[in-house]
Amino acid sequence: MTLRGSDGLPLAHQDVTVRQVRHAFEFGCAAFEVADADAAYQDLWLGLFDTATLPVYWGRYEPRPGETALADLTAAARWLADRGVRLKGHPLVWHTVKAPWVDRLPLDEAERLLRGRVRREVRDLAGLIDTWDAINEVVIMPRFDNEPDGVPNAVSRLCARLGRVEMVRLAVDEARAQGTSPRLLVNDFDLGAEYERLIEELLEAGVRIDAIGLQSHMHQGARGADELLEICDRFARFGLPLHWTETTLVSGDLMPPDVVDLNDFQPAEWPSMPEGEARQAQDVVRHYMTLVSHPAVESITYWGMGDGGAWLGAPAGLVRADGTPKPAYDALRSLVRGAWWTDPAPARTDAEGRIEVEGFAGRYEARCGAGSATVDLAVGEHAVEARLAR
Template sequence: MKGHPLVWHTLAPDWLRRYSDEDVEKIVRARVAREVTSFAGLIDTWDAINEVVIMPVFANEPPPDEGVPNAITRLCRRIGRIPTIRLAFEEARRANPTTTLVLNDFNLSTAYECLIEGVLEAGVQVDAIGLQSHMHQGYWGEERTQEVLERFARYGLPLHWTETTLLSGDLMPPEIVDLNDYQVAEWPSTPAGEERQADDIVRHYRTLLAHPSVEAITYWGITDRGSWLGAPAGLVRADGTPKPAYEALRGLVKGEWWLAPTRLRTDSEGKVPVRGWAGDYTVSAGDSSAQWTLQQDAPSPVVILP
């Protein structure tokens, strides 16, 4: 389970605008502490703060008759972006020292790199870098994906691909800059688009899992019903029937990558090596069995059957 997000200026509540900056900071801190504490043990990974690259430039302004700026944007203008990030991370860390906290953004340009470098130099403890990939204008391809991976892997932190979408219908025109600006009455899934989506999702997931820095992938929406921007990006159609992409991804995860019950033969010394993904394993021979866990960056366990 993962929480998204603890702080985000774009959807700051309207009622927050009537408070002073000092009170806004207190309220935001209290909100972060409340969520992280209340859900500890169930949700222990959070996007601590979302899309800071465009804050406070992107103001998400209120209707003109209100005349009061977005409260979190206003707070960020007063104290700065890095202190706003510090607020989210340190409050969450105080509430649950064992939580995994992600700095998340859709802007994967050098502006995000500069922000990450500033945050790390300021001593903010970031557990993972979040990378969004809403590919409404078509699959990026392996070359661009690898380029993004290498640029952000150099910080030595795990990479979380936090918001991935691949379309099964018409692609958004390439000249659109802000994906929110593309509004159509209907955006259906099509047979040709569904086949393309299935191929794209296999290529994308293979590329990500092959990179040692990738720790997590979140697909953004399982169904077309109520999808972001109405895009046909789900793994199942609006009526709940699975698309080819659903079957293709399931085939990878539960088929090719899942270590199903497997019979192995020991060597002359009674040993058998096992190679697999991080996770929990059980081995049995006759009436004897044992369990072990493979963990990233941990010594390989040696299991002896009684």
């Protein structure tokens, strides 16, 4: 790294301190509750994660036609962005948690509204949220019919009419129509052959996606390292970055292995227990170490830090409902902000203003006297320059 002053001249023979600001790798977490939580919970969240997934489910975001939660979502997004957190919206198109009032409309009208919803959210949140799960769980979408009110699902019916590829194209093209250059993912819990075929078909059809989202809610036990790497290898062949978008590991009793749909197991009580917490801590270390080692993986999102309000009521958080961290929190933090983090280091520039920085890829701040600059260091050896400003 070559350091220069505001005049552009090298800062020769100067004492410099370099500290890491965040990783290039995205260590994320669902952040539905963080902006409104107490300070202690917020400190735990910010002490571990640097990337947040925010909820933009159509049914909750627009419960009545034209009445959106833009103000509340914007406030939560700004709170996180002001603290250096990267943001992702979830999801633009999904057949679940969608606006039920759309189901009763003619399908052409439902399609028009869905297209407009995608454009509106991408446009209104541009500059705050520029990464999106463009479409969620499209493998099952055209055959999904679990509607308790008996009204046919408009999003599923539209997907059945258009086909999966064209449904993804709808989400992607409308999101890109705003000219804001969003980063767009397809996201699915189906990690098998159907999802692989869909991605093949999308790429052959010229649908431009930026990353592949892989869900892994491990309520029935952790995936082993061999299985994780096998999944990564299968999806890495498409040449796109892999994002493990929804990760959970329980710290209580495991869900019975014969349960096919995780939604079918929601006991009245599902407590976190000491032996389960010890298992969860071991599993989370193994899971993250395995995925971080794979060159195609650039992001892991844990699906909720706390047990309070956890999906399906599972004790899958890294923090108990009373706000105290579980062993899994401490174990993961010891990796992300310990073994995988570069501590502030003093250095002295040579005659040409150069220093050598060795650390994990990410954003770094260099400070010399009253001046400072931030630089992004990529994987591998690179020569970079930084001009320090007061």
